[in-house]
Amino acid sequence: MTSKHPSESLTILTDLVLPSETNALNNLFGGELLARMDRAASISAGRHSRQISVTVSVNHVAFNKAIPLGSVVIVEAKVSRAFNTSMEIYLDVWIEDRKSGERIKSNEAIYTFVAVDETGKPVQVPEIIPETKLEINRYKDALRRKQLSLLLAGKMKPNDATELKALFV
Numbered sequence: 001m002t003s004k005h006p007s008e009s010l011t012i013l014t015d016l017v018l019p020s021e022t023n024a025l026n027n028l029f030g031g032e033l034l035a036r037m038d039r040a041a042s043i044s045a046g047r048h049s050r051q052i053s054v055t056v057s058v059n060h061v062a063f064n065k066a067i068p069l070g071s072v073v074i075v076e077a078k079v080s081r082a083f084n085t086s087m088e089i090y091l092d093v094w095i096e097d098r099k100s101g102e103r104i105k106s107n108e109a110i111y112t113f114v115a116v117d118e119t120g121k122p123v124q125v126p127e128i129i130p131e132t133k134l135e136i137n138r139y140k141d142a143l144r145r146k147q148l149s150l151l152l153a154g155k156m157k158p159n160d161a162t163e164l165k166a167l168f169v
Helices: 030-049 133-152 162-168
Strands: 011-016 052-063 072-082 086-096 103-116
Touching: 011 030, 030 052, 030 072, 030 086, 030 103, 052 086, 052 133, 072 103, 072 133, 086 133, 103 133, 133 162
Parallel strands: none
Antiparallel strands: 011 072, 052 103, 072 086, 086 103
């Protein structure tokens, strides 16, 4: 199986915030943003694996800046690391000023997807070879995030979490 670069899975969704998608403060509903991020992450995972890819978990979401009605919202998703059958997808969300084109980062998230065949059975995915400094950092950090998630779910013993132990030794 040929390794791939994160850029090969890059997915960019661009959309407007409409009145029916906003809360009482005229900001985008968090759930609406989660759905947009899930769609972008799904496409990204599918581009990497060339398989059906399903959401396993939403590992992290940061709603750092409200997204007002009428905003242009850009969701960028890329595979940050691939394991055996799973992929970590890192998402960055931007608000684009319609007049200047300037982008302000508003949110970020990390999703985990698993590639499956037509029967729903997990299948192997290609490895990732990060290229940029940001991709390398996200790639390295992904193993710690996975180990922490497995520890919290009771699927890994603390002594087996080598990447996490290295942070404290």
